[in-house]
Amino acid sequence: MTQRKEEAPARGLSRRRLLSGAGALSAAGWIAGTSGGWLLRPKWANAAGSIKMGIATDITGAIAASGNANWQVAQLAIEQINQAGGVAGKSIELYLEDTATDEKKAVGNVRKLIQEHKVNVVLGGITSSMRQAIKDPVVNRGRTLYIYPQLYEGQECTKHLYCTGPTPAQQCDELIPYIINKLGKKRFALPSANYVWPQLLNKYARKVIQANGGEVVFEEYYPLDQPEYSATIGKIRDGKVDCVFNTVIPPGLQPFVKQLYESGFQRNGGVLSCVYYDENLLNYHPAHEMEGLYSCLDYFQSVDDPFSKKLQEAYSKKFPDTKYLFTAGSASTGMYRGIKFYEAAVKETKGDLAREAVSAAMDKGKIAEGPGGGAEMVPGKMHCKMNMYIAQCKVDAGKTRYDVINKYNMVDPKEC
Numbered sequence: 001m002t003q004r005k006e007e008a009p010a011r012g013l014s015r016r017r018l019l020s021g022a023g024a025l026s027a028a029g030w031i032a033g034t035s036g037g038w039l040l041r042p043k044w045a046n047a048a049g050s051i052k053m054g055i056a057t058d059i060t061g062a063i064a065a066s067g068n069a070n071w072q073v074a075q076l077a078i079e080q081i082n083q084a085g086g087v088a089g090k091s092i093e094l095y096l097e098d099t100a101t102d103e104k105k106a107v108g109n110v111r112k113l114i115q116e117h118k119v120n121v122v123l124g125g126i127t128s129s130m131r132q133a134i135k136d137p138v139v140n141r142g143r144t145l146y147i148y149p150q151l152y153e154g155q156e157c158t159k160h161l162y163c164t165g166p167t168p169a170q171q172c173d174e175l176i177p178y179i180i181n182k183l184g185k186k187r188f189a190l191p192s193a194n195y196v197w198p199q200l201l202n203k204y205a206r207k208v209i210q211a212n213g214g215e216v217v218f219e220e221y222y223p224l225d226q227p228e229y230s231a232t233i234g235k236i237r238d239g240k241v242d243c244v245f246n247t248v249i250p251p252g253l254q255p256f257v258k259q260l261y262e263s264g265f266q267r268n269g270g271v272l273s274c275v276y277y278d279e280n281l282l283n284y285h286p287a288h289e290m291e292g293l294y295s296c297l298d299y300f301q302s303v304d305d306p307f308s309k310k311l312q313e314a315y316s317k318k319f320p321d322t323k324y325l326f327t328a329g330s331a332s333t334g335m336y337r338g339i340k341f342y343e344a345a346v347k348e349t350k351g352d353l354a355r356e357a358v359s360a361a362m363d364k365g366k367i368a369e370g371p372g373g374g375a376e377m378v379p380g381k382m383h384c385k386m387n388m389y390i391a392q393c394k395v396d397a398g399k400t401r402y403d404v405i406n407k408y409n410m411v412d413p414k415e416c
Contacts, residue, residue, distance in 0.1 A: 024068070024322075025059075028075060030096065037098075037112055040075060042082045042091035051092045051346065051353060053078065053339075054113035056124035056134060057331075061101025062250055065280055065323075066126050066330035070149070071096055072319050073332045074123065077339040080314070087343050088351030095119055099126075103133035110134045114142035120353045123147040123338050126331050128197045135161055145355050145362070147342065149334025151276060151297070153200035156382075157416040160359050163383045164341060164375070165334035166298050168204035169414035170388050171275045175296035176208040176245075178390055178406065185243040185271045186214040189236050191229070191256065194221035198247035201275075205245060217241050226252045233263045236270075246274040254285050261289045277393070278329035279402065287400040293393040297328035299372035300391045300402040307369040311336075326371070333371040337384070340367045341377070376410070383413035 030038040042050060055074045058067025078092045086092065095117045099106035106125075113119045114137060122138045122145070125131040131148050138146040139160050148156065151165040179185050188209050192198035198221065206216050217239040220232065236244060244265065248256045257272075266272060277295040301312060315326040326332050345361035346353065365384075366376040373387040388411045391402035 025071075025096070028072075028319075035112065035116070037109065037117075038096040040078070040094040040096070042078075042086070042093050044082070044086075045091050046089060049090060051087060051090050051121075052117060052119040053092050053094055053342075054110075054117065054119035054122040054124075055094060055096045055335075056099050056106065056110050056113065056122055057096075058101045058126055059096075059098040061099075063101050063126055065284070066332075067099070067101075068322075069280060069324040069326060069330045069332045070124065070126070070335050072322065072324060073315070073326055073335045074339060076315055076318055077336050079318075081339075081343055087346045088349075090346075090351060099124065099130055099134070101127070101130075103129055106130060107133055107137055110137050111142075114138065114144055119144065120355075121145045121147065121342055121358070123149060123335060123342075126150050128152050129195065131156065143355060145342075145359055147338035149338050150331035151329065151334070153197045154204070154413075154415050155200065158382075160355060161382060162338070162341065162362055162377070163334075163413075163415070164338040165331060166275075166296075166328075166386070166388065167383060167413040167415050168201050170298075170386070170411045171296045172201075172205050172208045174388050174406070174408050174411065175273065175275065175294065175390055176205060176214070177212050179243055179271060179273060179294065180209070180212045180214045183243075183271060187239065187241050188214055188216050188243045188245050189232075189239065189241040190216060190219040190245050190247070191232055192219070192221050192247040193224050193249045193252060195224070201247060202245075214243075222248065222252060224249065224252055227255045229256045229259045232256075233259055233265075236260070236265060237263065241270065243271045243273060246272060249276075250284055257285055257289050266292050276329040278327040279325045279400070280327055280330045282400055287395045287398065290393045290400060291395040294390065295329070295393070295402065296388060296390050297333075298386045298388055299328040299333045300389055300404055301325070301327060302391065302402055302404050303372050303389060304404075305373065308371050308373075311371055328372070337367065337370050337375055337386070340370060341365045341375075341384070373409075378413065378415075381413065381416040383415045385410040385412055387411070 057070040097109035348361035375386040
């Protein structure tokens with residue numbers, strides 16, 4: 001999804017995040033490596049050896065709130081699998097490397113997973129630019145299976161690279177008709193960060209808007225760290241925009257949402273929508289600025305199914321004091337889903353860990369349960385069908401929740 005190159009003012013924050021993250025990793029049982037990175041050993045192993053799984057995510061950097069949720073979800077999923085006897089008689093050991101919201105650092109760290117640790121699979125990468133940066137060292141040069149867990153702009157059709165987060169079709173085909181036909185909002189503004197995810201998502205969104213009788217009043221792109229949006233707010237007001245379909249990202253996100261809120265846009269009946277907004281976004285700005293926002297994701301914490309509730313309870317029990325929540329827009333659900341797809345594939349190969357064998361099994365993979373429901377790969381497409389949910393952000397006594405409005409069963413990704 002997002003792309004962010006870390007700026008100088010953020011380095012002090014990254015240092016504090018690194019110390020905090022390292023403390024959390026150590027407390028959770030991870031072992032620091034001599035050349036960087038972290039290892040979580042299984043509590044048992046047998047003569048058949050262990051499966052080596054690499055996690056590459058943002059422990060530090062501008063989107064560390066998402067990355068830290070990812071490694072925690074991965075740890076929970078692997079702990080559950082190992083406690084149940086592993087996969088085809090093999091335990092799983094986890095190797096973690098920090099991608100740091102910095103593609104140059106990430107490439108070197110991901111190479112460690114491939115060259116030093118010789119992992120069997122790599123999961124991770126949150127930003128689209130990160131996926132593009134690390135997929136060659138993993139898939140082509142490293143000849144290793146890669147699972148990308150984040151919602152994104154689509155059009156990734158690399159062999160042996162599987163996407164387990166939502167695509168534009170899975171989000172826009174449900175959300176935009178709801179906004180136009182149910183809420184009666186037809187005049188859209190598309191304020192956006194200037195990189196690939198908003199550009200391709202907006203291209204798809206525009207088609208859906210127009211097909212449903214809506215109009216795009218304006219579409220604009222800004223530097224990722226833009227702090228001032230008064231001209232944009234003026235265009236929203238003067239153009240009588242009634243829905244802002246936002247793809248501005250941190251760090252520009254915070255001032256944009258603040259200035260939009262202070263302009264009275266929502267108070268005057270305008271609708272704010274953003275397809276990556278989830279419960280973790282409270283780490284970025286105040287709850288009241290999010291109230292009334294509409295999102296469409298594969299999971300919200302209010303989803304009412306027994307497995308999702310049980311999974312959420314297990315996560316809260318394992319990480320009781322964390323501020324990094326298990327939710328959808330931060331790639332956490334895609335991380336869990338990807339691990340379970342990999343588990344199912346290795347069971348299908350009866351323990352054969354060769355990339356070609358596991359990839360062939362992944363291509364036809366199905367998982368009966370997961371956050372928000374089960375999922376299944378579309379054969380030959382490297383993307384999966386999943387349930388999708390439209391939800392609205394509500395604030396009650398200072399606490400934020402997302403109320404699910406509609407559920408859509410096993411939505412096709414329409415990719416590749």
